[in-house]
Amino acid sequence: METETLINIENTFRKAVIVGMQIDEQEYEIIQDLNELEALLRTLGIATVGRIIQKRVRPTASHLIGTGKAEEVKTLCDQEGAGLVVIDHVLSGPQIRNLETDIKRQVVDRSGVILDIFARHAKTNAAKTQVKIAQLEYLMPRLVGLWTHFGRQSGSGAGEKQIEMDRRKNRDRIGKLKKRLEEIEGERKVQRRSRRNEIKVAVVGYTNSGKTTLMKGLTSADTDGKDELFATLVASTRPIDPNTRPKILLSDTVGFIRKLPHGLIESFKSTLEEVLDADLLLHVVDVSHTSYNSQMETTTDVLKEIGADHIPTILAFNKMDQVDDPFLPRILKKKYSGSICLSAYSLDDIKRLRNHIFEYFEDKFHEACVLVRPDERDVLSLVHQKCIIIDANYEVEGEIRFHIRAPEIILSKLKKSDSHGGKS
Ligand SMILES: Nc1nc2c(ncn2[C@@H]2O[C@H](COP(=O)(O)OP(=O)(O)OP(=O)(O)O)[C@@H](O)[C@H]2O)c(=O)[nH]1
Ligand SMILES: [Mg+2]
Incomplete structure (x- = not known):
């Protein structure tokens, strides 16, 4: 599958102006979010050349930011040579469309940016398929914005028809991709089970x-x-x-x-x-x-x-x-x-972390004794692979008495095999 970036922040955009919306949040939260948005854009190779925060917004269904603010964003883009505007808020289809008309730049929201990064970083079939499903689902409700514009211009209702067709096409694609993902995941499930x-x-x-x-x-x-x-x-x-x-x-x-x-x-x-x-x-x-x-x-x-x-x-x-x-x-x-x-x-710190993890599990281990016959291969391998062996003693007829520590789940398995012949 080709790595198509459906949201398509065009590759030619190297500079962006970002816009934060203060609705319920405190100003410092908006600033932190915008810093993070800058880091997200940096990951896409896009520099942030300006930022604007609109305070106390009451988002309108059509624009999200006021027309005065949109004008301010446009002026900043002109000054800084930015080709892209990123709004740190979820935008609907019509909102994207209207803002693009006003600002005369491509407008995307934070989700669009994140999806674009995922699309670019997806290497395996599973990741690519997962990202594509997410992209199509993201685009679905936004198709309205793209096509009502067209419909309004032609005055023929063709826009609505087109939206319906596109929706159906997208739904079909999503269905097929989900099926494909299940197939890809089948193998991983088997691995996981093992x-x-x-x-x-x-x-x-x-x-x-x-x-x-x-x-x-x-x-x-x-x-x-x-x-x-x-x-x-x-x-x-x-x-x-x-x-x-x-x-x-x-x-x-x-x-x-x-x-x-x-x-x-x-x-x-x-x-x-x-x-x-x-x-x-x-x-x-x-x-x-x-x-x-x-x-x-x-x-x-x-x-x-x-x-x-x-x-x-x-x-x-x-x-x-x-x-x-x-x-x-x-x-x-x-x-x-x-x-x-x-x-x-720090290598020392890594060692400490490793021990920290070991200790966590060791605390969860319980001690037990098991007696294993030499022909009980499965039991022997379970003991060797899954248990900490404290002590092992050979008994009569080649039987081995293991003194072990193991998690409850392994001990219960050993007990089960015991009831089929082993002793403990
Ligand atoms: N100074 C410092 N940098 C670190 C440390 N651990 C990781 N980094 C750096 O932080 C950056 C991110 O590290 P990753 O290991 O890729 O982080 P991650 O959590 O796997 O990130 P994603 O896969 O993108 O979610 C890299 O540049 C690392 O070299 C640390 O202990 N100290
Ligand atoms: Mg990582």
């Missing part, structure tokens, strides 16, 4: 918090983190290094962001199933970021939305090397029990 007995940790968190960099440190993954938003779109799973018994698998996941387009969460649900499947979440926070608190909140909200808020979580406060306040680690540890402060760039 990992049913492994201990799984999903690395989650706000975009750019350092998930991939930590993952690389903890496993032998060869992917580097990137100073880009949404660098990772597909979950990759690897065992923690050095190989432990039982094996602990780590999954890198797609990052979260404020005002993530809803369709994206929906279409990335299958990727996010890695999260739902996990025994533990490692929630990575970029603590050097001024808005790390609200980033944590966003992550928690998205986790709730996908139904993963019941999974035990370790908070990892990352990028400590960028933090000047020497008291912060102590404050954070006190506030968030079981959390860890670290820098993904």
Whole structure:
């Protein structure tokens, strides 16, 4: 499948003016959101050359911002040579259309920008298909804006007919893509099922918090983190290094962001199933970021939305090397029990994190004794692969008595095989 960017922020645009709308938020929140929008645009290679905040707006259905403000935006674009206007608010089809007419520039909203980044970063078939579904779903309600304009001009009602045709076409495409995604995902499901007995940790968190960099440190993954938003779109799973018994698998996941387009969460649900499947979440926070608190909140909200808020979580406060306040680690540890402060760039810190994860699971392990006959291959492999062996003694007739520590789920499996012949 070609990597078509449906929202199509044209490649020729290198400069943008961004517009924030103060509706219910405080001004500092708007500023933080606009800083983030700038970072999103930077990821697309677009420089922000001006920003305008409209205060106390009462958004109108037709324009969202007042005509006076639209004029101001246009003047700033003229002055700064900007070809693109990005509004940090969800825009409807007619609103985009009307603003484009007034400002004489391409106008997109935050969701459009995020979808464009996803489209450009999507490498695998699964990611490309997921993004395309999200794009089409985003475009559906916005088709109205594109075509009513046309209809109004021709006065023939052709616009409405065209919208209906386009909608139907889009719905068909979405249906086909979803089917295709199911096929692609089938294989992953089989893989996931084969990992049913492994201990799984999903690395989650706000975009750019350092998930991939930590993952690389903890496993032998060869992917580097990137100073880009949404660098990772597909979950990759690897065992923690050095190989432990039982094996602990780590999954890198797609990052979260404020005002993530809803369709994206929906279409990335299958990727996010890695999260739902996990025994533990490692929630990575970029603590050097001024808005790390609200980033944590966003992550928690998205986790709730996908139904993963019941999974035990370790908070990892990352990028400590960028933090000047020497008291912060102590404050954070006190506030968030079981959390860890670290820098993904420090080998010692990575080691500490690894031990932190091990210790978490070790606490969940229980001790038991099992007696295994030499011909019970499955049981033997379960013991060797999934348990910590404290002691092993040979008994009569080659039977081995293992003194082990293992998670409850493994112990219950061993007990089950016991009832078929093994003894404990
Ligand atoms: N100073 C500092 N930079 C870090 C640290 N950890 C990661 N980074 C940098 O932060 C940027 C983002 O890191 P990634 O690992 O790509 O972040 P991510 O959470 O995987 O981001 P997405 O996949 O885009 O959601 C990269 O430039 C990293 O080199 C850290 O502990 N300290
Ligand atoms: Mg990443």
